[in-house]
Amino acid sequence: xxxxxxxxxxxxxxxxxxxxxxxxxxxxxxxxxxxxxxxxxxxxxxxxxxxxxxxxxxxxxxxxxxxxxxxxxxxxxxxxxxxxxxxxxxxxxxxxxxxxxxxxxxxxxxxxxxxxxxxxxxxxxxxxxxxxxxxxxxxxxxxxxxxxxxxxxxxxxxxxxxxxxxxxxxxxxxxxxxxxxxxxxxxxxxxxxxxxxxxxxxxxxxxxxxxxxxxxxxxxxxxxxxxxxxxxxxxxxxxxxxxxxxxxxxxxxxxxxxxxxxxxxxxxxxxxxxxxxxxxxxxxx
Amino acid sequence: xxxxxxxxxxxxxxxxxxxxxxxxxxxxxxxxxxxxxxxxxxxxxxxxxxxxxxxxxxxxxxxxxxxxxxxxxxxxxxxxxxxxxxxxxxxxxxxxxxxxxxxxxxxxxxxxxxxxxxxxxxxxxxxxxxxxxxxxxxxxxxxxxxxxxxxxxxxxxxxxxxxxxxxxxxxxxxxxxxxxxxxxxxxxxxxxxxxxxxxxxxxxxxxxxxxxxxxxxxxxxxxxxxxxxxxxxxxxxxxxxxxxxxxxxxxxxxxxxxxxxxxxxxxxxxxxxxxxxxxxxxxxx
Numbered sequence: 001x002x003x004x005x006x007x008x009x010x011x012x013x014x015x016x017x018x019x020x021x022x023x024x025x026x027x028x029x030x031x032x033x034x035x036x037x038x039x040x041x042x043x044x045x046x047x048x049x050x051x052x053x054x055x056x057x058x059x060x061x062x063x064x065x066x067x068x069x070x071x072x073x074x075x076x077x078x079x080x081x082x083x084x085x086x087x088x089x090x091x092x093x094x095x096x097x098x099x100x101x102x103x104x105x106x107x108x109x110x111x112x113x114x115x116x117x118x119x120x121x122x123x124x125x126x127x128x129x130x131x132x133x134x135x136x137x138x139x140x141x142x143x144x145x146x147x148x149x150x151x152x153x154x155x156x157x158x159x160x161x162x163x164x165x166x167x168x169x170x171x172x173x174x175x176x177x178x179x180x181x182x183x184x185x186x187x188x189x190x191x192x193x194x195x196x197x198x199x200x201x202x203x204x205x206x207x208x209x210x211x212x213x214x215x216x217x218x219x220x221x222x223x224x225x226x227x228x229x230x231x232x233x234x235x236x237x238x239x240x241x242x243x244x245x246x247x248x249x250x251x252x253x254x255x256x257x258x259x260x261x262x263x264x265x266x267x268x269x270x271x272x273x274x275x276x277x278x279x280x281x282x283x284x285x
Numbered sequence: 286x287x288x289x290x291x292x293x294x295x296x297x298x299x300x301x302x303x304x305x306x307x308x309x310x311x312x313x314x315x316x317x318x319x320x321x322x323x324x325x326x327x328x329x330x331x332x333x334x335x336x337x338x339x340x341x342x343x344x345x346x347x348x349x350x351x352x353x354x355x356x357x358x359x360x361x362x363x364x365x366x367x368x369x370x371x372x373x374x375x376x377x378x379x380x381x382x383x384x385x386x387x388x389x390x391x392x393x394x395x396x397x398x399x400x401x402x403x404x405x406x407x408x409x410x411x412x413x414x415x416x417x418x419x420x421x422x423x424x425x426x427x428x429x430x431x432x433x434x435x436x437x438x439x440x441x442x443x444x445x446x447x448x449x450x451x452x453x454x455x456x457x458x459x460x461x462x463x464x465x466x467x468x469x470x471x472x473x474x475x476x477x478x479x480x481x482x483x484x485x486x487x488x489x490x491x492x493x494x495x496x497x498x499x500x501x502x503x504x505x506x507x508x509x510x511x512x513x514x515x516x517x518x519x520x521x522x523x524x525x526x527x528x529x530x531x532x533x534x535x536x537x538x539x540x541x542x543x544x545x546x547x548x549x550x551x552x553x554x555x556x557x558x559x560x561x562x563x564x565x566x567x568x569x570x
Contacts, residue, residue: 004305006305013306013383014304016304016305016306017302017303017304017305018302018303018305018310019301019302020289020291020301020302020303020376020399020401021298021301021401022310023442024310025303025307025309025310025376025378025436026317026376026436026438027436027438027439027442028313028436028437028438028439029438029439029442032311059439059443060446089385091305091310091311093310098298099403100374100401100403102438102441102442102445102468102469103442103445103446103449104442104446114305116305116306116385118384118385139429141428141429141430142428142429143426143427143428143437143439143440144424144426144427145426145440150439151310151311151312151313152313152428152437152439153311153312153313153314153387154312154313154314154344154428154435154437155428155430156387157308157312157314157387157388157389158344160387160388161345161388161389164388183387184387
């Protein structure tokens with residue numbers, strides 16, 4: 001039985017509830033973050049806390065918790081649930097004034113804050129990272145502000161199911177002929193020593209792992225090119241991968257049935273995953 | 286204190302809660318309907334029940350309640366809460382298997398069903414319908430399946446706030462230069478005896494009120510043309526209006542600062558509202 005956090009209280013997970021009038025439930029009026037835990041410590045907490053503030057600001061939503069308190073709750077949940085490897089999910093919604101209206105509730109309405117852990121032993125040593133992921137491409141029909149990390153996750157969830165039905169692991173989304181991102185990760189292709197990934201905009205999530213990985217790639221003398229690419233170009237790439245807070249750097253070995261290179265995770269991507277994990281373990285808090 | 290309905294139970298509204306792991310809360314994985322009540326009876330219940338089934342089917346979601354039982358719960362909520370004029374909100378989500386995952390939970394996971402009333406005395410005799418609404422236009426950046434009535438309502442909610450900040454009542458959304466619909470209603474313009482509204486597609490909600498109003502309009506010898514129109518064309522129209530389950534037929538008198546006709550609700554639209562209300566009162570159940 002997990003202990004979870006709801007609006008200042010630590011509760012058994014089965015007692016963790018929100019009002020049916022919560023705007024997170026009625027209107028998807030909420031944002032979230034996922035922070036990984038390795039060796040019982042938080043990976044890039046600072047990056048997630050900063051992006052959380054940005055998402056809240058973009059939606060004119062109050063932040064109900066200081067960064068210091070947020071860190072404290074993260075650590076307490078890790079402790080209470082004995083998490084060595086896993087993740088912490090955090091969601092903040094605009095709360096509720098006890099009824100439903102498209103108009104935002106009064107300024108003094110308290111946001112809802114919910115946090116819970118997921119224990120994932122073997123997250124760093126994930127067999128999927130050795131095998132590599134097989135992906136399909138699907139059309140990107142999400143809303144236009146994917147840079148705000150909202151809980152409007154129905155289409156990414158549908159995309160994951162489309163991949164599963166096709167016998168694959170995940171889907172990359174394509175808009176106007178160009179790859180935007182994966183269902184819950186940023187997307188990259190590799191040509192020789194060069195990493196190609198879409199530039200930041202409103203069209204994609206500003207991945208915390210993306211920022212760290214591109215920094216480490218440059219430090220390791222890899223080239224980084226931020227530009228659009230098509231699925232056709234991706235199929236011809238030497239390697240491909242995704243990044244996310246809980247997947248870290250995940251090799252992609254097949255796109256729409258076409259194997260990349262020899263169908264194994266290649267050379268650059270596994271090295272990048274290793275660098276990322278080494279560096280993030282060092283800076284974990 | 287309202288009595289609301291949650292998963293088979295009638296509860297005081299303050300005790301009506303769902304798990305924080307409900308996919309409606311975590312992923313906006315849910316659909317909804319709003320049915321109006323006039324004279325204590327349900328308006329177009331059949332239409333809403335049919336669309337609900339369609340939305341659930343499109344998302345491969347189970348329907349947890351038969352149409353007969355759904356009608357019974359609607360009526361019981363009307364009775365328990367003494368609703369003469371108002372509305373009934375219904376939401377069904379994919380439920381929860383007690384954790385968070387993009388992959389849908391097992392087939393036997395029970396959906397969550399929530400229903401509550403809103404008492405709105407004067408709904409039919411709404412002063413706003415005599416004054417007419419002032420609207421602004423905003424870009425439509427919602428996802429691509431607006432024909433499925435999901436709870437991904439953040440952008441419509443933001444749109445309503447943009448209108449409010451501009452001193453107006455509502456916003457019409459524009460995509461590729463053409464009006465799609467209002468934040469929570471379908472959009473129409475009137476030229477002489479002709480009603481012009483966007484044709485049904487994945488881009489707009491298939492309004493239950495829309496279907497009834499267009500039927501009544503034709504019966505009343507008004508012309509109906511289903512095609513795209515621009516904001517510029519709308520500003521030049523004789524009249525304009527919106528339809529929705531709880532707004533019925535609502536005149537629009539100003540678009541982006543430009544008054545339509547003489548700035549009053551006009552002639553055709555008030556007549557259409559009257560016809561709609563008369564007919565729907567007759568067929569209410």
